[in-house]
Amino acid sequence: MSYQVAKNVTNIISGTVVLIVYLFYVSGSYQDGLLVMDDLKYWAQVMLIFIGIGIAMAILVQIVFHILFSIGLAVKESIKNGNCNDQEIERTIKLEMVEDEMGKLIELKSMRVSYSTAGVGFVASLILLYFEYPPFMALNVLFVSFCVGSILDGCTQLYYYKRGV
């Protein structure tokens, strides 16, 4: 598994975990009758907390991933060469992590998918408001569409790395 593919897989996993935890939290609170439907301040607070959790988790997962990936490369390199030359390992790690024109093109294409998803979510939330659904529903649709957009971003990148651009 290459660096880019592994990085995308970890991004998808961390994004999915945050989304699932959020959905469980909301549905659990709803079943327990703890949700304050009309209090937009409450929803803003919940979503801000989850955005914070998402960012913290993404940073943490990236740090752990880079450490594990570097260890994996070092082990592979030492098995291949028979010795553990730090400079050689560092060079290999730098080479694996290089971002080039294909990576940038794939990133652009995947960004288009995530923006489209977020856009569809925004329009859907406006439609909900138009049909006089409660505002918390529109906010949730917006939040979930952003989360799904970020997951789809990773999936699109994986697809293009596998299939080619």
Add this chain to the structure above:
Amino acid sequence: MGNKFEITNNIRKLRFFADEMTQQQLAEKAGVSRQTIIAIEGGKYSPSLELAFRIAYAFSVQIGEVFDCRVAENKKE
């Protein structure tokens, strides 16, 4: 509409004749990731003109020896 062009390459052959140069070594010389070299070699990605020149430079050959282009047959006709 214009004809559709199919870009082919001889990277595998050139690597073989360059003392079985690895994809990693070529990637290093061209300044891209190994993933990109794999994609170009497999015909999954058409590189920019600059990268095509850099790959040719890595093999010390003309760009035409690395990449070739032919008109793809139109299946509708």
